[in-house]
Amino acid sequence: MAADEYEIDVKPEIMLMEQVLGPLADGELRVPRFQRPFVWRPEQILNLFDSIERGYPIGSLLFWETSDRLASLDHIGDLPVPEPRPARPVSYVLDGHQRLSTLYATLRRPADAKRSTEQSDWMWWPYRVLGDVEDGPNRYRHWKQAEPPPANYLPLRAVLRTRDFLAYARDLAKRATPDMDVDRLTNEAEVVAQRIRSYKIAVVRLVDGSLSDAVEVFSRVNSTGQAMRPAEMVSALTYQTSGQPTLADRLDAMVEQIADTGFGEISSDAIFRAVLAVTGEDNVQEGRWDVLAKRVRTKLQEAADDTEEALAHAVIFLRDTVGVPLARLIPYDAQLMLLTTFFHHCPSPNARQVDELKRWFWVTSWSGHFAGANTTQIKQSIQEMRRFARDSGTVTPEAVRARPFPSRFDMRSARVRAFIIWELQEFPDRLDGDGNKIRPVDILARGATSAYRHIIIKPGLPAASSPANRLIMPTAPRTSVRSTLLDLPGSAFREHVLTSHGIPDKAMRRLAAGDDERFIEIRQSVLAERERAFMSSFGLSTDSGVGEADIDTS
Incomplete structure (x- = not known):
């Protein structure tokens, strides 16, 4: 589809590291609140820098420049970012949040930023080990101890700014052990810094248009980053500027609420699909998320309220009636989604319904009924569960055998x-x-x-x-x-x-x-x-x- 059909301009660019991070520090490039939180593991941070030093591609970034003001995160990684200045254009990150958070929170890290043995602190302090390294090809490390790292550990926060790099070079000369060749290590550090500073990042900038246009473009762009999940896509497309929590916020809150009961962390994807089923949708597995978002936009807040209540009933049923003690033991996400759908329509089931639901759970679990379930099967199951909630018929599949x-x-x-x-x-x-x-x-x-x-x-x-x-x-x-x-x-x-x-x-x-x-x-x-x-x-x-x-x- 041509760009003008979106009423949005698509501008590919090549940017250097500081050209990408500078707008973040100025508040002119922001991460919208409908993005999922930072989820990368520490080793992914190290692998990103290893790829950059080697000149490997790390995937393109996707920004949307608009005069609209979206609710956005006040921290990138763990560093605060300022509010955008009035009357200045603002861009929002649609794809690349994890990579940008890693780059910003490490390369722009203040010298006095907190250090401790807690992962939430040391993960943002990656180092490039200078000199010969014997254990593995990746020379990037985290230093998890309380005491300072060895002198040949180049802190990545020192590679962008000349003043910080010179401070590190002086510290290296002062703390070097007799077996260290300071000149050779300094030269190696200069090469590493230059490779990171001169690394070219592919950026696709979307200018003007609506949020729906921007997310529609994103949904059709191949990205090597972690793709936006359906829940995030619909959350973005149904975003309201009225200050209401986003769908992503509501899903996170429901996950946390159930976890606080001791049941553990349930699948946010299962809850998302339950929200869609509660709105009356049958196709909750796949489809044109932009089209679906338009249909359910006005129903989402009420549906999230109803889902939250029905989900609590579903968890109580699983724990107290079926005997599932922890969320991680639920065999299929579809079971949680369908039970939530049932309890939305029937919060107080009769004895026959309770017995049938218990039988349904065990039979579908043992038989592998939802293994690789396709869209048609899930649609049919949702419809059957709604009818059953009206005390009509049964839901347990017949003529099936348990897996051995x-x-x-x-x-x-x-x-x-x-x-x-x-x-x-x-x-x-x-x-x-x-x-x-x-x-x-x-x-x-x-x-x-x-x-x-x-x-x-x-x-x-x-x-x-x-x-x-x-x-x-x-x-x-x-x-x-x-x-x-x-x-x-x-x-x-x-x-x-x-x-x-x-x-x-x-x-x-x-x-x-x-x-x-x-x-x-x-x-x-x-x-x-x-x-x-x-x-x-x-x-x-x-x-x-x-x-x-x-x-x-x-």
């Missing part, structure tokens, strides 16, 4: 997450090697995968990947789960502990005899049989074998 017992423990598998939810309910009163009660959900909340420790660690043993080779069992430092199990004293005590974890006595005898594979096979058979018995209570059957733990996190 998973062959490996992988938290990215919905089948494994369903197994964990069942297993936490099947063995609620667990004991450690001293007979103390274990709170498995608390341990799981601290670290999902690491909570389930291997019993047998043996490379090359295929069965070692099985969930039957995992336990939630804290042990003494440098003590394995296996040795803890083998050292349990007294037959009655040992039986009590083993039963609390679903370890049959005949399996334990094989472990004591050194038959590791047979131990896993016996415990796996027992767990699978007990899980199938639970499945049968919902009218679901499964094969008795073992199958792949498909990775299906959608």
Whole structure:
């Protein structure tokens, strides 16, 4: 589509580092509030500078220059930025927030900026290690200790401004150890600084037009940065200048509100799609987000209020009725979205509806019903859930079979997450090697995968990947789960502990005899049989074998 059809001018430019960062420092280039917050990890910061020094492309930036005034962030990275001056044109960052925040908060960092052992401080102090570096090709480092870094650590805040660079060169000469060649290190630092200062950044500047025009252009531009997600796209396109919270703000608030209950962080994408479903939309998976935004613009604030209330009901149902203790264990985002849709239309379900929803959850989880679900399937599910909320019909898919017992423990598998939810309910009163009660959900909340420790660690043993080779069992430092199990004293005590974890006595005898594979096979058979018995209570059957733990996190 031609640019004039948008009533917006598209101007590609090539800019040097200081030409990009200067307007940020003057308040003339700003990050609109509908952008997602800074989410890069510390290693991504280092990799960005490594790419710049090597001359690799880091992707183009997309700015929108307009006379409109949008609510914008008052910090870039962790540094404050001034308000724009009156009557001056302002540009807004549509694509490149993460990269710009990294560049601005590190290269423009004041000398007196806070340093500490906290990641929120040290992550903004990257260094280029000068001289020979043996451990890996990337010479960029973070210094996490409280004391100053070695003299040959060039702080990136010193590379743009000559005064700061000279100050570093003097400090290097003063603090250099006898084995350091100061002249060679200084020359290397000059080369690094010159490469960063002279690095050319591709910028696409959109001039005039509306916010909808600008975001429409963005949606059609290929970018090597992290693309704007649908939730952010709709948030931008429905942005109001009246001071109301943006859709992105509301989604973040709902995520935080649920997390504060102890349930953990739920998927903001699932909430976003629930908001769309609450507005009456059926196509919540994909489509022309600009068209959708126009349809739902006037409904979003009310829909966000309604979604917030329905979401709370959905979480209570999952936690108290189904027995899902943590958000990270929900097998599919679609389940949370659909339950929120149901509770919007029916906040007080009757007993039949509650039983049906519980059956629906387990059947869809075990059968992989939403694995790779397409747009048509999700549309149909939303429509069925709305009808069911009116106490009409059912929602549980019929003529489906459960996936077999998973062959490996992988938290990215919905089948494994369903197994964990069942297993936490099947063995609620667990004991450690001293007979103390274990709170498995608390341990799981601290670290999902690491909570389930291997019993047998043996490379090359295929069965070692099985969930039957995992336990939630804290042990003494440098003590394995296996040795803890083998050292349990007294037959009655040992039986009590083993039963609390679903370890049959005949399996334990094989472990004591050194038959590791047979131990896993016996415990796996027992767990699978007990899980199938639970499945049968919902009218679901499964094969008795073992199958792949498909990775299906959608």
